[in-house]
Amino acid sequence: MHDFEEGWHRCLDDLDRAGRRRRLRGIDRHGDGGLEIDGRSLLDFSSNDYLGLSQHPDLITRAGDFARRWGAGSGASRLVCGNILPFATVEEKLARGKQAEAALVFVSGFQANSSILPALFDGKVLGAEPLVFCDKLIHASLIQGCLAAGVRQIRFRHNDLGHLESLLEQHRNEIRPRFIITETVFSMDGDRADPAGLARLAERYGAFLYLDEAHATGVLGDGGFGLAKGMAGPRCLVMGTFSKALGGFGAYVACTKALRDYLINRCPGLIYATALPPAVLGAMDAALDLLPTLDGRRAHLAASAERFRQAMARVGLDTGASSTQIVPVMLGTEDRALTLAHALEAEGMLGVAIRPPTVPPGSSRIRFAFSARHTDEEIDRLIEAMIRLTGRRA
Numbered sequence: 586m587h588d589f590e591e592g593w594h595r596c597l598d599d600l601d602r603a604g605r606r607r608r609l610r611g612i613d614r615h616g617d618g619g620l621e622i623d624g625r626s627l628l629d630f631s632s633n634d635y636l637g638l639s640q641h642p643d644l645i646t647r648a649g650d651f652a653r654r655w656g657a658g659s660g661a662s663r664l665v666c667g668n669i670l671p672f673a674t675v676e677e678k679l680a681r682g683k684q685a686e687a688a689l690v691f692v693s694g695f696q697a698n699s700s701i702l703p704a705l706f707d708g709k710v711l712g713a714e715p716l717v718f719c720d721k722l723i724h725a726s727l728i729q730g731c732l733a734a735g736v737r738q739i740r741f742r743h744n745d746l747g748h749l750e751s752l753l754e755q756h757r758n759e760i761r762p763r764f765i766i767t768e769t770v771f772s773m774d775g776d777r778a779d780p781a782g783l784a785r786l787a788e789r790y791g792a793f794l795y796l797d798e799a800h801a802t803g804v805l806g807d808g809g810f811g812l813a814k815g816m817a818g819p820r821c822l823v824m825g826t827f828s829k830a831l832g833g834f835g836a837y838v839a840c841t842k843a844l845r846d847y848l849i850n851r852c853p854g855l856i857y858a859t860a861l862p863p864a865v866l867g868a869m870d871a872a873l874d875l876l877p878t879l880d881g882r883r884a885h886l887a888a889s890a891e892r893f894r895q896a897m898a899r900v901g902l903d904t905g906a907s908s909t910q911i912v913p914v915m916l917g918t919e920d921r922a923l924t925l926a927h928a929l930e931a932e933g934m935l936g937v938a939i940r941p942p943t944v945p946p947g948s949s950r951i952r953f954a955f956s957a958r959h960t961d962e963e964i965d966r967l968i969e970a971m972i973r974l975t976g977r978r979a
């Protein structure tokens with residue numbers, strides 16, 4: 586008889602030996618945004634709650650209101666009887682904010698990317714198998730979508746439009762539909778794509794542009810509606826999440842009405858998943874109302890990240906091409922990243938070591954994610970610890 590457990594143990598032992606075994610840690614959160622791990626309070630520089638909205642009273646109240654009005658669960662998928670009224674309100678607010686014809690809410694960002702791409706790449710609908718051009722560093726959920734669709738990814742160097750153009754040019758004579766898949770802000774690097782440049786290339790080569798705004802939504806763009814605000818249309822889909830700066834959970838796409846209807850009919854991640862619970866919709870609804878009023882928080886967040894970046898640059902620590910609230914400090918080896926993350930934690934600060942396979946080998950780093958809740962004093966505490974623990978001189 587096959588010994589299933591033996592295989593799993595062997596795999597875990599291999600990960601242990603390589604120092605790559607991941608473990609879940611119990612986290613306690615305080616209402617003030619504080620974090621506790623194993624009974625120790627930590628200053629959190631790791632979460633994606635960039636605007637601190639997960640603790641905002643409006644989101645918490647409306648989540649409670651919606652749960653009291655519609656219940657704890659939605660009971661069924663949206664196509665059966667789970668499509669409670671707030672979906673329409675949230676999607677209208679989103680479409681307006683994104684300046685798109687329509688919007689569609691999904692259960693999560695991972696589920697959206699991994700199930701929308703196979704629906705878009707359907708060779709029978711397109712009339713031919715597509716050519717799919719992907720930035721080399723796209724998120725695992727987008728890769729999963731490509732894998733599920735069975736397409737070969739043609740990968741261009743990270744944010745390198747010249748390279749993308751040369752690849753598009755190489756395939757110019759193939760009569761197949763083209764897709765360009767990328768993110769507007771990259772989650773592990775904190776750098777930005779050039780949406781206008783991408784749109785120009787997509788236009789020139791007749792490609793469809795798929796933009797993931799998971800880390801731009803709420804933080805960047807006019808009113809916090811992202812870097813691709815106004816871009817969704819017949820040749821562009823913009824997706825994003827509510828799980829990061831919007832403080833809640835779930836995801837959305839902004840697109841045309843036709844594409845919305847197509848996804849409702851052909852996207853298994855929407856068709857075969859239970860609709861989001863009412864409380865989650867309540868938090869979404871409140872976050873969308875707040876978003877245009879948060880310029881102050883966005884400005885403070887941008888200033889905090891810049892304060893940290895400049896301090897790192899002054900002592901020769903490399904923050905890559907970061908220009909957003911996500912600031913990696915590049916350390917190279919896994920060992921260096923892990924040792925520094927542990928040392929920071931011992932001083933009461935949480936910055937998570939990011940290692941392969943999440944990032945390419947040799948580019949291990951600590952990913953610092955700032956929040957509008959951080960004070961200047963807290964940023965300075967982190968700066969001082971980083972300089973001291975890396976043996977730099979201020």
Ligand SMILES: Cc1ncc(COP(=O)(O)O)c(C=O)c1O
Binds near residue numbers: 828
């Ligand atoms: C770029 C990107 N897309 C999609 C996702 C998935 O979103 P969610 O966490 O809402 O499932 C993430 C999450 O980390 C992400 O970083």
